Amino acid sequence: MPFPMFHLSPDVAAETGIHIGDGGLSIKRGGPHGHYQYEITGHAVEDQLYLIGTVMPTISAAYDLQRPGYYINPEQTWISLRYQSKAVALFKHETLGLPNGRKTDLSIPALIRQDSQLMRQFARELLATDGVLGFYNARKCGLRKYPRIQIKLKACPVIEQLANFLRVELGIHATCRNNLGIHEGWGTSLQQIIQVNRSEDIDTWRREIGFSNLSHISRMMVFELQGECLPRTCIVDRLSMLSGRFSRFGTA
Secondary structure (H helix, E strand, O other): OOOOOOOOOHHHHHHHHHHHHHEEEEEEOOHHHOEEEEEEEEEOOOOHHHHHHHHHHHHHHHHOOOOOEEEEOOOOOEEEEEEEOHHHHHHHHHHOOOOEOOOOOOOOOHHHHOOHHHHHHHHHHHHHHHEEEEEEOOOOOOOOOEEEEEEEEEOOOHHHHHHHHHHHHHOOOEEEEEEEEEEOOOEEEEEEEEEEOOHHHHHHHHHHOOOOOHHHHHHHHHHHHHOOOOOOOOHHHHHHHHOOOOOOOOOO
């Protein structure tokens, strides 16, 4: 092992899910002029509590990194945590096999795939960063009473690897499909989507893997309280409703 100070703990597995979902490495070798940065980016509103309450403590526990730099874009729509560490960057790149620069041909590290407990940690944080917990109805009219999990990634082995784990280890009926994603400003790319629909499978995910992003947790809590959770609601409104400030969305 090039970096014996790091071992493949549950925190490292969870943090790898964060990395594959919303993280990125920037490594520039060059002695004193080298650059070794790890960055995680999330929505400035929906993901802010997750970044502070889960991502930062997980990185601290996994790699003993403290006090990241913060960056908020001029439109204040997203926020980044930036860590500078040669040891962590090279461990991620050389030991875990995570790419430097653009995340292409991503794969779940083999040592994580071989351990079902580590895969649970990984899957939870991949959903938290690159997944959606939504609700739909079986007919055009009526309550959106059926929960659904979706995770979308640019075409890579991760989706099939995760689907195989869910099916074989947990008995979850997970479907995979391809979709041509449109990205504003730079064209299209092939995406792979994993989806979990059945209520019993959502229950299994919740019991065996869990949720860690308060954006998802608040959606589930609203769903359980009201029997549905409308799309395009804001985490601030959901938490306000759950705290009793108003009884339904749009009602002061």
